[in-house]
Amino acid sequence: xxxxxxxxxxxxxxxxxxxxxxxxxxxxxxxxxxxxxxxxxxxxxxxxxxxxxxxxxxxxxxxxxxxxxxxxxxxxxxxxxxxxxxxxxxxxxxxxxxxxxxxxxxxxxxxxxxxxxxxxxxxxxxxxxxxxxxxxxxxxxxxxxxxxxx
Amino acid sequence: xxxxxxxxxxxxxxxxxxxxxxxxxxxxxxxxxxxxxxxxxxxxxxxxxxxxxxxxxxxxxxxxxxxxxxxxxxxxxxxxxxxxxxxxxxxxxxxxxxxxxxxxxxxxxxxxxxxxxxxxxxxxxxxxxxxxxxxxxxxxxxxxxxxxxxxxxxxxxxxxxxxxxxxxxxxxxxxxxxxxxxxxxxxxxxxxxxxxxxxxxxxxxxxxxxxxxxxxxxxxxxxxxxxxxxxxxxxxxxxxxxxxxxxxxxxxxxxxxxxxxxxxxxxxxxxxxxxxxxxxxxxxxxxxxxxxxxxxxxxxxxxxxxxxxxxxxxxxxxxxxxxxxxxxxxxxxxxxxxxxxxxxxxxxxxxxxxxxxxxxxxxxxxxxxxxxxxxxxxxxxxxxxxxxxxxxxxxxxxxxxxxxxxxxxxxxxxxxxxxxxxxxxxxxxxxxxxxxxxxxxxxxxxxxxxxxxxxxxxxxxxxxxxxxxxxxxxxxxxxxxx
Numbered sequence: 001x002x003x004x005x006x007x008x009x010x011x012x013x014x015x016x017x018x019x020x021x022x023x024x025x026x027x028x029x030x031x032x033x034x035x036x037x038x039x040x041x042x043x044x045x046x047x048x049x050x051x052x053x054x055x056x057x058x059x060x061x062x063x064x065x066x067x068x069x070x071x072x073x074x075x076x077x078x079x080x081x082x083x084x085x086x087x088x089x090x091x092x093x094x095x096x097x098x099x100x101x102x103x104x105x106x107x108x109x110x111x112x113x114x115x116x117x118x119x120x121x122x123x124x125x126x127x128x129x130x131x132x133x134x135x136x137x138x139x140x141x142x143x144x145x146x147x148x149x150x
Numbered sequence: 151x152x153x154x155x156x157x158x159x160x161x162x163x164x165x166x167x168x169x170x171x172x173x174x175x176x177x178x179x180x181x182x183x184x185x186x187x188x189x190x191x192x193x194x195x196x197x198x199x200x201x202x203x204x205x206x207x208x209x210x211x212x213x214x215x216x217x218x219x220x221x222x223x224x225x226x227x228x229x230x231x232x233x234x235x236x237x238x239x240x241x242x243x244x245x246x247x248x249x250x251x252x253x254x255x256x257x258x259x260x261x262x263x264x265x266x267x268x269x270x271x272x273x274x275x276x277x278x279x280x281x282x283x284x285x286x287x288x289x290x291x292x293x294x295x296x297x298x299x300x301x302x303x304x305x306x307x308x309x310x311x312x313x314x315x316x317x318x319x320x321x322x323x324x325x326x327x328x329x330x331x332x333x334x335x336x337x338x339x340x341x342x343x344x345x346x347x348x349x350x351x352x353x354x355x356x357x358x359x360x361x362x363x364x365x366x367x368x369x370x371x372x373x374x375x376x377x378x379x380x381x382x383x384x385x386x387x388x389x390x391x392x393x394x395x396x397x398x399x400x401x402x403x404x405x406x407x408x409x410x411x412x413x414x415x416x417x418x419x420x421x422x423x424x425x426x427x428x429x430x431x432x433x434x435x436x437x438x439x440x441x442x443x444x445x446x447x448x449x450x451x452x453x454x455x456x457x458x459x460x461x462x463x464x465x466x467x468x469x470x471x472x473x474x475x476x477x478x479x480x481x482x483x484x485x486x487x488x489x490x491x492x493x494x495x496x497x498x499x500x501x502x503x504x505x506x507x508x509x510x511x512x513x514x515x516x517x518x519x520x521x522x523x524x525x526x527x528x529x530x531x532x533x534x535x536x537x538x539x540x541x542x543x544x545x546x547x548x549x550x551x552x553x554x555x556x557x558x559x560x561x562x563x564x565x566x567x568x569x570x571x572x573x574x575x576x577x578x579x580x581x582x583x584x585x586x587x588x589x590x591x592x593x594x595x596x597x598x599x600x601x602x603x604x605x606x607x608x609x610x611x612x613x614x615x616x617x618x619x620x621x622x623x624x625x626x627x628x629x630x631x632x
Binding site: 031032033097098099100101102103108109110129131133134144146147148149150 | 171172173174176177180181185186187188250254256258261264265287289337340341343344345346347350
């Protein structure tokens with residue numbers, strides 16, 4: 001597999017077969033700190049998959065605050081790093097470790113591994129070292145899209 | 151540093167900086183930083199420093215190499231400078247308009263290195279690769295323009311400046327952000343780079359401005375752009391056939407005629423001198439008579455002094471100094487000198503340089519207390535300049551690939567012959583300054599460029615044509631300095 005504008009297993013830039021980390025909307029797009037973003041618009045989403053504003057309050061597609069019939073803003077849901085959330089679900093202490101950048105759809109993308117001290121990966125079979133270090137291995141994968149053309 | 155040097159350095163620095171916005175640039179910051187290994191901040195700092203060593207090295211290889219190729223190919227003329235200026239303008243416009251980079255080099259760094267090699271070595275090798283410029287993604291048209299400028303100007307020192315600046319631009323963000331990319335400030339900086347393309351486009355705009363400055367410098371700087379070399383390149387007038395080894399000073403020209411007899415130009419013709427291998431300088435004309443150097447006063451040609459110089463082959467003279475070459479090429483050679491400020495009581499003979507085969511010393515040339523000569527060997531050709539008072543010898547030009555020879559000094563001007571492949575050039579440069587300009591150039595079939603002479607207005611050149619049994623027929627040409 002040549003690097004660069006690469007299309008491989010289930011998401012662009014990912015050259016191995018490890019599955020995605022658990023993401024409320026499916027595709028494991030995250031921000032620079034590992035919190036979930038919507039794959040289509042890159043908007044922050046909470047653990048329920050709702051688009052949220054900077055303060056974590058749910059908003060509609062236009063960014064307007066969602067309110068209940070009484071006009072009060074809807075309560076925010078938790079928003080956790082998807083690596084942490086996947087670790088909680090599968091029972092391990094996940095950590096986003098080494099990343100590697102590639103060119104995807106004309107933009108620079110970071111492929112970012114959620115690593116664990118585990119011989120198994122999210123697919124259920126044996127895990128690989130990937131970009132992990134310090135004895136950790138790849139449990140699942142995420143990605144971070146920059147806005148830089150390539 | 152000239153204006154062109156400064157502008158090229160600015161372009162290179164900014165082109166290097168924009169390279170950080172490539173997949174490779176981002177990858178390096180995170181890989182060498184504490185987020186890419188378990189060595190902590192100390193290892194991150196060492197690895198980033200190793201990267202900062204490798205990047206300029208790669209830059210010098212690429213841009214210095216391109217400039218060296220240009221130098222070998224004999225670029226650097228007016229047309230080449232104008233083409234380079236055009237390229238810089240086109241690249242600057244494209245960068246200012248945020249045009250997508252085409253052609254793009256869709257290659258990433260070898261990722262396995264970071265797992266298989268020690269991190270500092272990985273950093274160094276990544277630095278070399280990114281410093282090379284064209285091995286991975288390109289993020290600015292400035293890079294292409296820079297390559298074109300280095301090739302067109304054909305000045306290796308300019309190429310080295312470009313390479314060092316480009317490497318510095320590559321290394322700067324890695325040094326600033328890399329060791330701290332795990333801290334909040336580092337994360338914010340990396341995120342700003344990734345999520346605010348305006349910063350990247352700002353650097354491209356800066357690069358566009360610097361490219362404009364390069365174009366201006368290429369067009370308007372006369373000594374750099376060689377704006378005044380075209381007429382001289384076109385014409386050379388014959389001075390005398392069957393003549394060689396000219397020497398010129400203050401309007402007096404002497405040459406060596408048949409059987410090495412000295413000739414001086416007078417009243418539109420040439421008159422015989424009382425000796426062989428003549429040279430002129432200061433108030434004197436010097437000729438050889440057996441193993442003696444004889445001084446004649448200009449213009450009367452009255453003999454005023456004679457000095458014993460065993461084995462003398464060539465001579466150079468000024469008002470205060472006498473320098474001569476002894477020995478044939480088959481044996482030991484030496485360049486010797488003595489002070490002749492008081493003709494009746496000359497200084498003692500001292501040796502400036504010695505050589506034994508296969509090294510050959512060339513005809514010396516004397517001006518302002520300096521003597522220039524060639525030191526040629528199968529390994530390298532060098533033009534050296536010695537200060538006669540101190541005896542300090544400095545190598546002014548050296549090459550392991552091209553032939554350099556026949557230097558002549560006149561004040562601070564140095565005239566010499568440069569031959570690469572079938573191309574030959576008569577070049578002039580100023581002592582203490584970088585860069586030279588071509589006065590006259592011809593391919594070898596025109597004849598072999600041989601000895602030179604220069605005065606304030608003209609340059610002279612011996613051209614050899616080889617006939618049967620290697621016998622040379624020589625003639626002396628005159629080339630205007632302006």
